[in-house]
Amino acid sequence: MCSAPDQNADLPAGTDLSKESVVVGKVTSRGSPVGGAYVRLLDGTGEFTAEVVSSASGDYRFFAAPGTWTVRALSRSGNGQSEVAVGGPGLFTTEVAVA
Amino acid sequence: MSRQDALVSADWAEQNLDAPNTVFVEVDEDTTAYDGGHIPGAVKLDWKTELQDPVRRDFVDKAGFEKLLSSKGIANDDTVILYGGNNNWFAAYAYWYFKLYGHQAVKLLDGGRKKWELDGRKLDTEVPQRPATQFTAQEQDSSIRAFRDEVVNAIGTKNLVDVRSPDEFSGKLLAPAHLPQEQAQRGGHIPSALNVPWSKAANEDGTFKSDDELRKLYSEQGLDSSRPTIAYCRIGERSSHTWFALHELLGETDVKNYDGSWTEYGSLVGVPVETGDGKS
The missing domain is CATH 3.40.250.10 (Rhodanese-like domain)
Known part of the structure; x- marks a missing residue:
């Protein structure tokens, strides 16, 4: 495949979206991207799974197994979270608004 | 050991940035975090390029650790305060590693880089110049490392x-x-x-x-x-x-x-x- 569904996802070379489930998105505050936020991936029971820091453009990325996930962001502009259901391999996008 | 011996709070750290015989060390997986801003006066340690042997899968040896800490300007009578990203994963690793080589005066900054940043505390890009020391390490303490x-x-x-x-x-x-x-x-x-x-x-x-x-x-x-x-x-x-x-x-x-x-x-x-x- 030459083109990824989301050009901004910036996936590492070798990522195979026919096999891997990737959750990506932006952290935003009143519509503007929030860089430097601590983005936490929590599983269906609310248990912590992974954490990354959002890029200057507010982007984050996780490699996840199928399931229902909560993406929770902590930042100096506030905290927020959103849910994403990963049904199988592919790219899943969810924005997280903090306030 | 107890919490008071092993951990310092962000408040304590902020009040002791210039304390004598105290060296703040940031340890990261992604060392560009340090370059973008670190706790004022902190030196950087790269867990991969500096703490691992470049060829074999093992740690740098005793002489290598002595050379590394001497070059960072860390002396035997310094208390080392470690912190880092990833919820202090690599700072905790360095803490264990310092203890492995017998440096007992080491503490972890509770909350690491994350709490420091979320609290909005000061970060600095100036890289401190510390004069080289003659650090001596002990043989590895095999009571804390499993093979x-x-x-x-x-x-x-x-x-x-x-x-x-x-x-x-x-x-x-x-x-x-x-x-x-x-x-x-x-x-x-x-x-x-x-x-x-x-x-x-x-x-x-x-x-x-x-x-x-x-x-x-x-x-x-x-x-x-x-x-x-x-x-x-x-x-x-x-x-x-x-x-x-x-x-x-x-x-x-x-x-x-x-x-x-x-x-x-x-x-x-x-x-x-x-x-x-x-x-x-």
């Missing part, structure tokens, strides 16, 4: 604590969910290991949970404190975090970190591997 044969022999006899996420423990994933899943070894865990993810020992802001909460956590998960304990993860950094909680905060006496961890164990020929959640 593979000891781990295989510990199955069913010692506490084995697998501190990875449940999906790594069960074998669904081979690495934490924020990293590419490129490893070739088998997925699963060491038979008889308890799965107590490192994150259960930490609050959302990266600080450690209270001693009471930690004690409750490990006893509820079935850790038998009358037996020796070996903690492991994928490459030994998250298990340093749990080693710190058990050995330094709770004062459990016989706790080792298995730094070979799953990237070694999961590639060994002929050893038993268990998959699933370990509860059936």
Whole structure:
């Protein structure tokens, strides 16, 4: 495949979206991207799974197994979270608004 | 050991940035974090290029560690305050590593870089110039480091604590969910290991949970404190975090970190591997 569904996802070379489930998105505050936020991936029971820091453009990325996930962001502009259901391999996008 | 000996708060750190014989050291996986801004006066340590042997899979030797700390301007009578990103994973790893080489005056900044940043405390880009020292290390303290044969022999006899996420423990994933899943070894865990993810020992802001909460956590998960304990993860950094909680905060006496961890164990020929959640 030459083109990824989301050009901004910036996936590492070798990522195979026919096999891997990737959750990506932006952290935003009143519509503007929030860089430097601590983005936490929590599983269906609310248990912590992974954490990354959002890029200057507010982007984050996780490699996840199928399931229902909560993406929770902590930042100096506030905290927020959103849910994403990963049904199988592919790219899943969810924005997280903090306030 | 106790909490007061092993941890400092962000408030304490902010008030002691210029304290004599005190050196702040940032340890990261991604050392560009330091370059973009660090605690004023802190020096940088790269866990991969500076703490690992460049050829063999092992740590730098005693002479190498002495040379490294001397070049960083860290002396034997300095208290080293470690902090870093990733909820202090690599800072806890460095803490364990400093203790391994006998430097006892080392403490961890509770909450690490995350709490410091979320609190809006000052970060600086100026790189301090510290004059070189003559640091001397001790021989490695084998009472806190486990190797593979000891781990295989510990199955069913010692506490084995697998501190990875449940999906790594069960074998669904081979690495934490924020990293590419490129490893070739088998997925699963060491038979008889308890799965107590490192994150259960930490609050959302990266600080450690209270001693009471930690004690409750490990006893509820079935850790038998009358037996020796070996903690492991994928490459030994998250298990340093749990080693710190058990050995330094709770004062459990016989706790080792298995730094070979799953990237070694999961590639060994002929050893038993268990998959699933370990509860059936």
